[in-house]
Amino acid sequence: MKNSIDYLSHKLKKHTKVQPNTVLIAYQVLRKIPGGLTVLSKTISRVAPYFRTVNPVITKLEVGFCEASMSKSRSVENHIGTVHVIAICNGLEFVMGVAMEASIPSHLRWLPKGMQVDYVAKANSDIQLTAKINDDWRVGDMQVEVVAKREDGQSVVQGYITIWVTEKKS
Numbered sequence: 001m002k003n004s005i006d007y008l009s010h011k012l013k014k015h016t017k018v019q020p021n022t023v024l025i026a027y028q029v030l031r032k033i034p035g036g037l038t039v040l041s042k043t044i045s046r047v048a049p050y051f052r053t054v055n056p057v058i059t060k061l062e063v064g065f066c067e068a069s070m071s072k073s074r075s076v077e078n079h080i081g082t083v084h085v086i087a088i089c090n091g092l093e094f095v096m097g098v099a100m101e102a103s104i105p106s107h108l109r110w111l112p113k114g115m116q117v118d119y120v121a122k123a124n125s126d127i128q129l130t131a132k133i134n135d136d137w138r139v140g141d142m143q144v145e146v147v148a149k150r151e152d153g154q155s156v157v158q159g160y161i162t163i164w165v166t167e168k169k170s
Contacts (some may be wrong), residue, residue, distance in 0.1 A: 024102040026112040027061040042069065044098060054087050056094045056129060057150045064133040066099035071126050083123035088157045089115060095131040096161045099144065105137055113141065117159030125151040131161070139165055 023044070030036030041058045045051040054076055060067040068091065070076070076087035093112065100110050134147045141162055148157040 021102060021106075023098060024061065026062070027058065045094075047057070048094075048097070051090065051094045053065070054094070056091045058095075058098060059128075061098060061102055063103045064099065066095040066102065066131050067128045068095050068098070069126060070129060072124070080122075081124070082159050083127055083156075085117075085119050085123070085157060087147045088123060088127060088129070089117060091127065091129045092117070092148060092157065093161065094129065095129045096144045096146055096163075099131040099133055100163065103133055103137075104165075107163050107168055108139070110138060110142075113162040113164045115146075115159065115161045117146070117157050119157055121150070121154050121156045123150060123156040127156065135164050137165070139167060141165075160170045 026040050026043075027037070030040045034038075037058050041056055042052075044058075045056070054070045055073075056068040056070045058066065058068045070083075070087070070091045072083050077081050078084040093115070096112070096132060128149045128151075129158070130149075134145055135142045140156050142165055143160045144158075144163055146159055146161055147155055149155050
């Protein structure tokens with residue numbers, strides 16, 4: 001598996017010079033291949049290794065929107081046996097980052113600035129993570145809506161991640 005991820009990373013880096021939206025292109029290609037979205041998710045998690053702690057897997061990606069899943073496993077549980085909210089926030093930051101990278105105009109760059117979330121229910125199952133960009137692109141602060149849901153559709157965490165958007169330096 002490691003060799004496959006290294007190979008894909010290398011190919012995507014080469015492709016980046018030609019096309020600014022590598023993430024969206026990779027999704028469109030890899031979603032057609034069995035296990036392709038797992039490979040894409042693991043490749044993205046290599047860029048920001050902390051995401052590997054929750055093992056998110058992208059399930060849907062389009063401009064302005066990303067959805068991923070994370071499994072309820074002992075490694076992300078808290079003392080009461082539910083998915084720890086900080087693990088969920090890590091997953092929400094993953095989907096936000098993927099949505100941003102798949103959507104941002106090539107002359108802009110972004111950095112996360114803050115996160116405001118509410119814990120609204122116990123996370124006692126696998127979790128579906130979503131990020132939705134509702135704002136038009138502009139320099140300054142943007143809000144990305146994030147939601148985490150249980151398997152039964154009940155929201156467990158919801159809120160916004162504030163993004164600071166600037167022009168790329170020449």
